[in-house]
Amino acid sequence: TAGQRVAQDLAGVRILVTAGGTREPLDPVRFLGNRSSGKQGVAVASRAVSRGAEVTLIAANLEVDVPEGINCVRVERATEMADACHARAAGTDVIVMAAAVADYRPAQQVPGKIKKSDAGESLTLELVQNPDILRELVTERNERGAQGEQCIVGFAAETEPDDAARLAIARAKIARKGCDFLVCNRVDEALGFGQDQNTVDVLDLRGEVRASASADKMSVADTILDVVVAQRANAR
Ligand code: CTP
Ligand code: CA
Numbered sequence: 001t002a003g004q005r006v007a008q009d010l011a012g013v014r015i016l017v018t019a020g021g022t023r024e025p026l027d028p029v030r031f032l033g034n035r036s037s038g039k040q041g042v043a044v045a046s047r048a049v050s051r052g053a054e055v056t057l058i059a060a061n062l063e064v065d066v067p068e069g070i071n072c073v074r075v076e077r078a079t080e081m082a083d084a085c086h087a088r089a090a091g092t093d094v095i096v097m098a099a100a101v102a103d104y105r106p107a108q109q110v111p112g113k114i115k116k117s118d119a120g121e122s123l124t125l126e127l128v129q130n131p132d133i134l135r136e137l138v139t140e141r142n143e144r145g146a147q148g149e150q151c152i153v154g155f156a157a158e159t160e161p162d163d164a165a166r167l168a169i170a171r172a173k174i175a176r177k178g179c180d181f182l183v184c185n186r187v188d189e190a191l192g193f194g195q196d197q198n199t200v201d202v203l204d205l206r207g208e209v210r211a212s213a214s215a216d217k218m219s220v221a222d223t224i225l226d227v228v229v230a231q232r233a234n235a236r
Contacts, residue, residue: 011052041098
């Protein structure tokens with residue numbers, strides 16, 4: 001708020017944030033999408049700017065506005081998001097992958113509108129896997145030998161309602177992805193997506209919970225950035 005001083009603990013730090021949900025085109029008028037609003041990712045970008053960071057936001061189909069002071073790159077589909085991330089990753093100190101990236105895209109993009117008269121009683125779509133952007137970015141970083149220099153944060157939205165089982169899923173996921181931290185939250189149709197509140201655990205690569213928060217998405221963003229700041233202070 002106006003007049004309140006915010007610690008500039010990310011001054012000069014270059015941060016790349018992805019937010020929103022990708023849309024995978026099916027034909028000229030249809031896509032496969034998801035329920036991500038982009039709120040949590042935009043909150044991370046917004047708090048990072050307030051704390052002094054140079055922020056680039058790779059934005060996919062946001063339902064929220066992007067505040068001033070953020071360098072915003074709009075993309076639509078997963079492969080565009082991948083290209084936008086790869087083009088900028090090497091010059092970045094921190095990457096926060098908050099976007100909901102479609103795991104699959106239609107195998108073919110039909111040039112004209114799919115017609116009922118052609119498809120008939122049922123329609124089967126063939127989908128192929130999208131690149132795993134987070135995993136690729138981690139691999140690239142490690143190949144550059146920049147493990148200690150670039151901090152990479154992934155997100156995992158899980159529908160598993162049991163806390164212990166959800167944590168186990170998240171631990172397996174961060175081990176698979178190899179990122180420094182994984183922000184895990186529970187989602188279902190009423191929870192997580194589109195809401196202003198969020199409940200998260202931030203895991204490190206060893207599977208330990210570094211921080212937890214249940215608050216508005218701006219506060220949750222600060223919690224995530226606190227973990228990053230602490231890590232960078234340790235790495236120095
Ligand atoms: N992610 C990504 N590229 C993809 C899919 C996911 O970069 N093609 C990123 C997301 O932005 C998120 C993290 O990976 O930061 C975890 O996404 P999630 O969907 O939970 O993981 P998946 O490996 O796709 O596993 P699942 O089968 O549970 O969807
Ligand atoms: Ca996925």
